[in-house]
Amino acid sequence: MIQLRAVEKVYRTDRIETIALSNVNLEIRSGEFVSIMGPSGCGKSTLLNLMGLLDVPSEGTVSLAGESVVSYSDRQLSRLRNRRLGFVFQTFHLIADLSVVDNVEIPLLYRRMSGSERRRLALAALERVGLSSRVHHFPAQLSGGQQQRVAIARAIVGEPDVLLADEPTGNLDSSMGDEVMAILHDLNSSAGTTIVMVTHDERLAGQTGRILRLFDGRQVN
Amino acid sequence: MLKNYLKTAIQVLRRRKFFTFISLFGVSLTLVVLMVATAVFDQILGPQLPEIHADRTLGVYSLEMRGAEIISDSDASYWFLDRYVRTLPDIEKVTIFSQAARSATYLDGEKFELYFKRTDGAFWQVYGFDFLEGGPFLAEDDANAEKVAVINETTRRQLYGGSKALGRMLEIDGQRLKIKGVVRDVSFLRQDPFSDVWAPISAARSDTHLRPAVLGSHTGVILARHRGDFPAIKRAFQARLAEVELPEGYDELSGEANTHFERFSRVMSSNQERTVASPWRLRFAIGLAMVLFMILPSLNLVNINVSRILERASEIGVRKAFGASSWTLVGQFVVENVLLTLIGGGIAFVLSGGVLSLLNGVELIPYATFQLNFRVFVYGLLLAVIFGLISGVYPAWKMSRLHPVTALRRRSL
Numbered sequence: 001m002i003q004l005r006a007v008e009k010v011y012r013t014d015r016i017e018t019i020a021l022s023n024v025n026l027e028i029r030s031g032e033f034v035s036i037m038g039p040s041g042c043g044k045s046t047l048l049n050l051m052g053l054l055d056v057p058s059e060g061t062v063s064l065a066g067e068s069v070v071s072y073s074d075r076q077l078s079r080l081r082n083r084r085l086g087f088v089f090q091t092f093h094l095i096a097d098l099s100v101v102d103n104v105e106i107p108l109l110y111r112r113m114s115g116s117e118r119r120r121l122a123l124a125a126l127e128r129v130g131l132s133s134r135v136h137h138f139p140a141q142l143s144g145g146q147q148q149r150v151a152i153a154r155a156i157v158g159e160p161d162v163l164l165a166d167e168p169t170g171n172l173d174s175s176m177g178d179e180v181m182a183i184l185h186d187l188n189s190s191a192g193t194t195i196v197m198v199t200h201d202e203r204l205a206g207q208t209g210r211i212l213r214l215f216d217g218r219q220v221n
Numbered sequence: 222m223l224k225n226y227l228k229t230a231i232q233v234l235r236r237r238k239f240f241t242f243i244s245l246f247g248v249s250l251t252l253v254v255l256m257v258a259t260a261v262f263d264q265i266l267g268p269q270l271p272e273i274h275a276d277r278t279l280g281v282y283s284l285e286m287r288g289a290e291i292i293s294d295s296d297a298s299y300w301f302l303d304r305y306v307r308t309l310p311d312i313e314k315v316t317i318f319s320q321a322a323r324s325a326t327y328l329d330g331e332k333f334e335l336y337f338k339r340t341d342g343a344f345w346q347v348y349g350f351d352f353l354e355g356g357p358f359l360a361e362d363d364a365n366a367e368k369v370a371v372i373n374e375t376t377r378r379q380l381y382g383g384s385k386a387l388g389r390m391l392e393i394d395g396q397r398l399k400i401k402g403v404v405r406d407v408s409f410l411r412q413d414p415f416s417d418v419w420a421p422i423s424a425a426r427s428d429t430h431l432r433p434a435v436l437g438s439h440t441g442v443i444l445a446r447h448r449g450d451f452p453a454i455k456r457a458f459q460a461r462l463a464e465v466e467l468p469e470g471y472d473e474l475s476g477e478a479n480t481h482f483e484r485f486s487r488v489m490s491s492n493q494e495r496t497v498a499s500p501w502r503l504r505f506a507i508g509l510a511m512v513l514f515m516i517l518p519s520l521n522l523v524n525i526n527v528s529r530i531l532e533r534a535s536e537i538g539v540r541k542a543f544g545a546s547s548w549t550l551v552g553q554f555v556v557e558n559v560l561l562t563l564i565g566g567g568i569a570f571v572l573s574g575g576v577l578s579l580l581n582g583v584e585l586i587p588y589a590t591f592q593l594n595f596r597v598f599v600y601g602l603l604l605a606v607i608f609g610l611i612s613g614v615y616p617a618w619k620m621s622r623l624h625p626v627t628a629l630r631r632r633s634l
Contacts, residue, residue: 075548078544078545158544
């Protein structure tokens with residue numbers, strides 16, 4: 001599903017060159033649940049951003065579903081993100097000004113779809129994460145766990161092939177974290193959604209199918 | 222999608238009330254000035270009584286005679302208009318009249334200064350006055366040099382305290398005229414039909430207007446059968462100019478039959494171009510002046526919008542992550558800004574109503590009633606949208622260029 005070949009990511013300023021990733025080669029197969037682990041600053045989030053087409057590598061290629069996206073335009077990348085990828089962030093990144101259901105509808109705004117169909121799909125996604133009773137609430141009125149479940153509903157509403165989760169339980173207590181993990185496992189097993197998750201938590205990583213480890217921007221076997 | 226954009230826009234406006242107040246204050250103030258200016262232009266140029274056929278009329282307002290050593294320009298003479306314009310082919314009607322001039326009248330020893338205009342009978346058919354009493358004098362009255370007059374309602378009130386004026390005698394311009402009709406006031410800005418008192422040209426004390434002369438002090442207004450006839454009428458008028466026998470020392474006569482707007486344009490243009498109408502240049506100049514007037518407040522709004530980018534960085538990151546392209550985001554932020562300026566436009570519309578009623582109260586211009594009508598509303602709406610676009614595009618473009626990863630690193634939403 002996702003392939004990275006000889007990927008390097010270097011951040012340059014006038015005076016400093018920081019190598020975030022070096023010679024990364026990996027493949028995420030369809031239907032896998034993979035976790036990425038490593039100490040802070042080792043490049044986990046950078047790797048996830050490259051997989052999510054939010055950033056481009058300094059060297060090497062990133063392919064999604066067999067197609068290299070190196071030369072894709074902003075519009076093409078946007079379309080690909082919209083159709084094939086879903087994101088869950090550690091800090092949820094819900095839009096405070098919009099209600100829960102309006103937040104969940106966001107990915108569908110960028111597809112040709114009627115308002116009623118969009119609403120139907122958003123409500124279904126919220127039902128799937130157990131938040132049907134909170135559709136008209138605003139993010140600030142929800143607990144952290146509920147906000148992350150809204151974020152998951154937003155990530156899955158467009159039925160993406162791949163869900164990229166950057167420390168999805170990082171801001172939650174363990175019981176809420178377990179709730180979120182249960183939803184992710186359910187998505188992986190029942191819908192066959194490919195999931196790549198960045199985590200610091202060995203216990204949660206142990207629940208996934210495969211663990212990729214990074215250290216100083218390099219893969220560790 | 223638009224609904225979602227609007228929801229976000231309204232929430233953003235509500236969230237930072239001070240910023241919103243500053244933005245709306247600037248937008249509203251700018252649009253008030255422009256809407257008041259639009260209402261003034263509408264009073265001058267918009268279709269309204271008694272110029273009911275304004276879209277079908279062409280006026281001959283001035284002529285210029287040139288010779289090797291002399292140039293003379295002035296209004297046309299009655300003789301010229303009667304002989305060369307009234308006889309133009311394929312037109313519906315021509316009216317000839319003098320421009321309104323101040324004239325004194327006395328009643329019970331009290332002096333009144335009134336605007337007085339001499340017209341022919343066709344005048345009342347070309348213009349659709351609203352008669353409160355009686356009716357107009359007709360072509361027969363003009364032909365028979367009847368000593369009659371039509372007055373406006375303010376004159377009736379001044380002279381007769383509002384009681385019936387029909388059949389009463391009015392002494393003006395050295396004549397005693399019998400009042401045949403009373404009409405509603407006409408704005409001073411509608412110079413062709415405007416006056417306080419109208420009387421037949423033929424009843425004038427002297428017949429100097431009948432003497433052969435090209436230049437004089439009259440205006441001719443041609444009522445065309447269709448607006449599409451204008452080019453042919455203008456050509457025919459030019460052909461007539463070539464037929465005119467000029468006084469000694471002159472060898473060229475120029476002039477134009479102008480529409481209402483062309484006339485306004487000519488008045489606004491420089492002296493050297495008095496007889497050359499340039500309406501497109503004037504339209505452009507007015508449009509440019511309005512845009513320039515909007516530039517400074519636009520820059521202010523641009524500054525406010527740009528400073529709010531960081532506040533919305535995370536939202537931009539989220540929208541990009543979930544499939545919004547840069548151009549989609551430009552569209553969203555422009556829509557939001559246009560919404561802001563439309564709200565400002567709504568406030569400005571209400572405030573403009575207050576400003577105009579103050580202007581009407583001080584009666585700066587005789588009988589001019591500035592008002593907010595549908596046309597002014599549409600122009601105001603257009604101005605608000607243009608303002609929104611001018612001030613919204615750059616911040617929107619700048620916001621849309623934010624890198625998604627950078628945007629997502631920022632926490633605030």
